Amino acid sequence: MNSYDVIIVGAGSVGVPTALALGEKGVSTLVVDKKPSPGQGENKHAIGGIRATHSDPAKIITCLRSLESFSTWAERFGDQIEWVKGGYTFPVYRDADAVLLKGMLPTQKEYGLNIDFVGPKTIQTIIPGVNPEGLIGGTFSPDDGSASPLLAISAFYRKSLELGVQFRFKEQIREIRVKNGRVQGVATDSVNYEAPVVVDAAGAYSTDLCQTVDVNIPVVPESHEAGITEPVEPFFTSMVVDIRPMPGSKNYYFYQNQLGQVIFCLTPEPPIVGTDTRETSVFLPQISARMVELIPRLRNLRVRRVWRGLYPMSADGSPLVGWNREVSGLLHAAGMCGQGFMLGPGLGEVIARMIRQETTEKDQIVLEAFSPYREFAVEEALK
């Protein structure tokens, strides 16, 4: 009854698309989450940016797959997920940033990313009203985009159910069960579920989950805030990322969704470590000043709501994906940092192939870069 081929802990940005990929392969799969419905962990805090614009080939490969999945979802399965192919724009005002972004182009292009460094005129047409003073140009990757994390996960969930994946909500996994170094399943307070494979997709709580089998997965939650405005007539479609650091913050990014609302998010500096998700009063003044400086016409747009969520951070900004070497059958899919939503569908497919032992050459590139046993030496440039 309670026996499956695979159990996934966490019905979030990674857990649900992984279940979908397993369901498509006919693997009997159970997903367990302590929350009452899919995506109620960090997934719903994501603002919805999806880009293959990274410096690391593994992320480029994975997100190109995700983009394929998001962008064709509505035509393949009918659910509207508010996909907008608006691209990603990194406007540049400092020579150093131009050098940094241009330096990534060869690798990005080699792995199939459609991207170029464009001049200030082009940036001004992509972002109407962008501050022209000192604008050098920037990168534009037209095939990146955005979608609603709320609708996307619900669509993945609906499709997974259709494929026979089972879900249990409001059930907290207390421990991963192991015997003689092999995974047996998981346990809640009242039930045992059996499976030879357990996928750790517990997001910001991966460290806690894995500690139940004395495995140390170094995922540190960092809190990030976001906000959304009232809807107005759409006037730009690209995600805009401003990578200039300022006192109190690193980069920030925002876009206008299909409904006309501008959604924005800031990376605080120094990082705010911990699991506190109560909104603060410093965030809005910080990001508003930066957004209004970049696009002055945004000043009249009214803020509707703010929220705060967690980036499950790894030491170098890349995910931790791979089989555990001490506990056989435990598969890590953790440490998604600020990119779990965009990595989810692509990673889900890789994980399904790992479980079926069907990994491809490209998967090997991904798995090497994301290995939990890698040297955490180089930081990804666009983490």
Added chain:
Amino acid sequence: MPYRDTSQECTGCLNCVAICPGLATTLVDYRKNKDLPTVTLPYELWRESVEVGQPVPVTDKDGAILGHFPVQKIRVKKKYPKTLLVQIQMNKKFAKKAVGIRVLEPQIEPSTIYEKEPLPDEAVICRCERVTAGEIRTALRNGVRDMNHLKAITRSGMGSCGSKTCRPMIWRIFQEEGIDPGQVTDRVDRPLFVEVPLGYFAGIKEGERHE
């Protein structure tokens, strides 16, 4: 607030009944008849319709009718000519419960539409985001049991009002669909708020032009 000065005996002058602008004072006078006291009720609305001898329905504080009682006397204080002081005799058991008379016939029926039948599919439940009962019903029939999940799929309750109107109506639809309320997870409450422009947070004063 006026208050009753208990140092002096009430003389039954009725000024307190006539003066109260909210028609909130009544006087029960036991002096003539202990068991059948005289109750004085203020009345202003449709003065011509009250006549001595006519039985009037007397109501309690909830508007429920205590009984019909013939009007004994109608008095008017010179200083407060607009307020009729309608006097009736009532059993001492109910006398203190009387607060008014109802002379007008009920003009409208309380709506029972919600008790009678389920909301039509096209009824707009969430006004901010224009979500209909039909859309919510479909989601519930597809298995949604978490208000936050419902919000994610349909946008009901996502608007600036913080779900003040739609929340109880959504609960109603859950009930109509025969779903055990114990299975339903309620939404996260949002504080009251006003939408404020980004420019305000950026420190730009109203009307000021940004460089």
